[in-house]
Amino acid sequence: MNPLARRVSCPYCYHRIDGRRLWYQCTGRGSPGKAGCTPVPDPERERETGVFEPSRPAFAPPGRGPFSPAKASCATCGSETGIRVCPCCHTPLSTNFGGSASPLIAMVGAKGTGKTVYLHVLAHELLNGTRRRFDADVRASSGSAKIDVSSVMNDRALFAQTAQAIGGRRDPFVFEWRRPRRVTGYETTYLSFYDTAGEDLTNIGTTHDLAYLGAADALILLLDPFMIPHARDQISLPDTAVGTKESTVDVVNRVTETLRAAHGIRSSRNIKLPIAVAFAKIDAFFDLLGPDHPLVRQPAHPSAQYDDVAGQATHEHVRALLHSWEADDIDAHLRYNYANFRYFAVSSLGAAPDYDARAVHVNGVQPFRVDEPLVWLLSQFGVVRRGGA
Ligand SMILES: Nc1nc2c(ncn2[C@@H]2O[C@H](COP(=O)(O)OP(=O)(O)OP(=O)(O)O)[C@@H](O)[C@H]2O)c(=O)[nH]1
Ligand SMILES: [Mg+2]
Ligand SMILES: [Zn+2]
Ligand SMILES: [Zn+2]
Structure with missing residues (x-):
């Protein structure tokens, strides 16, 4: 059963x-x-x-x-x-x-990391490319808050800072993913995403508002490379691009503490929830890494399963990048606290926006490897198959 x-x-x-x-x-x-x-x-x-x-x-x-x-x-x-x-x-x-498994996927990250943009672009991918790739019937659930992807996808408008959750509750975006069962009939998997305000994390006093973390079956932890000093120093960014200069390992540590409290996991034990650790805004490093870098290339011909070998390779490349940024403390923290985590490098926008005007690049949104964290998580719950190509 x-x-x-x-x-x-x-x-x-x-x-x-x-x-x-x-x-x-x-x-x-x-x-x-x-x-x-x-x-x-x-x-x-x-x-x-x-x-x-x-x-x-x-x-x-x-x-x-x-x-x-x-x-x-x-x-x-x-x-x-x-x-x-x-x-x-x-x-x-x-x-x-x-x-069938219906994982609740919480998304967390510090202020200005790109969570709201990511969630909207991910929703767009889910309803288009991802749905087609897995031949699933995916739709926004009628019982859920409406997600409006048109502002960022069509009008090139970025979002205002997400407001803190009032009384700890904000409406999740729910998607229904329907696919044929192995033998007969169909099964529906609900994917529920919850956008947090980065503010909720900054202020430890409000973390009890994040009660939903206690219900989460999986986590997408979005990290902002602009918050890593060595990474930030290698690229030229306007001041407006850098939301907060807080240390990333502090942010991750706070997420860890909250998860431990919410799930009652003692500090002597690893957290077993699958956690996708995604570095956002990777477009800012495309030039620096060069077009042949494995993190800059789009994976070729994705099949209807999660490619575990390619995923593992990406994981190691991100880890190497972290070490080159002297941010290996993040890696150590994750290894010592999580039994099942994997790195990703994504870009919701695919190109630098106009940070001051809060507008997407004139060429529009070009999602880059945005659904990889989700597809990995779905493979963890048996919703999509895992293979090594
Ligand atoms: N270069 C680049 N910048 C991005 C990308 N996604 C988001 N940004 C920048 O990050 C800013 C903040 O994005 P949001 O999605 O609003 O951030 P958030 O994590 O929801 O922030 P809070 O709601 O304050 O917690 C955007 O206004 C953009 O300037 C991306 O893919 N590439
Ligand atoms: Mg937000
Ligand atoms: Zn009745
Ligand atoms: Zn209910």
Whole structure:
């Protein structure tokens, strides 16, 4: 049995729920002599997800057994329903939710690292190139916050600093990834991404707001090479390009401490969550590294599986780069705290923006190896296959 099948995290509210005892939502069809229920405001859903749309009533499964039937009747109007919802936030989930891995992927990084840009460009990739490569049916989930990729992709506009989470909650972006099952039918994997404000990390007092880290199954840790002094000194950057001069190892250490606290992992043990450590803005180093550098080349003809050999090679190249930047303290910290981490070098924009005007390069957004961290994580959860080409 899938180890994730019982306790799973809801992709919308991040609470741990029992995937075998999802609740139901009334269809509103009614039954002979009884009018169907109509949509009403749902305070639970509002509180947990910020969705204010009225919805038909949600109700718990009958009985106390560990499994709940595929269908149940609404006690109010008698209509039979097979719509399954989260017991906590009442957002509809696929009927086989819990049957397949649905990793919650938290994205963290210091202020100005490029998280918001990355998430938007990643969403665009996911719905286009990545979807085609894996022949999956990927769509933005209707129950989730709307992600608008057009401002950065079409209007060349960068984002304002992300505001701190109010009460620790911000709406995640949820995608449904549907693909054929090995034998028959389809399975849906929910991918839930949560954009944090770098500010949340800078101020240790607010890290308890990052409760969602406790629910995360995987992490994309975005690091900013502009924050590494030796790297920054090798390229010419306007002052406006450098968000913070805080030390990267301090940032990573804070993430580690938060993860340990949130997951109850003692400091004598390694953290087992897969963690993709991605260096952003690598476009700024293209000239310095030269066109033949393995981190500057696009991988040729990606197949419909994660190429573990190429991934391992990239990992080692980034590690070498870190050493050349005298930032090997980051590598040591990761090796001594994480059992399963891998490096990536990505560029959401593919070319330097106009940092002062907050505008994308005139040639537009040219995503560079943006989905590699995600594809690796998906391979860790068995959502995509792993191979060595
Ligand atoms: N050269 C280059 N710069 C980038 C790239 N992505 C982001 N940037 C720069 O980094 C700035 C900050 O990006 P955001 O995505 O808003 O950063 P953030 O991590 O969300 O920041 P907070 O919301 O404050 O935590 C952008 O305005 C760009 O100037 C990239 O791929 N290449
Ligand atoms: Mg942001
Ligand atoms: Zn009803
Ligand atoms: Zn929920």
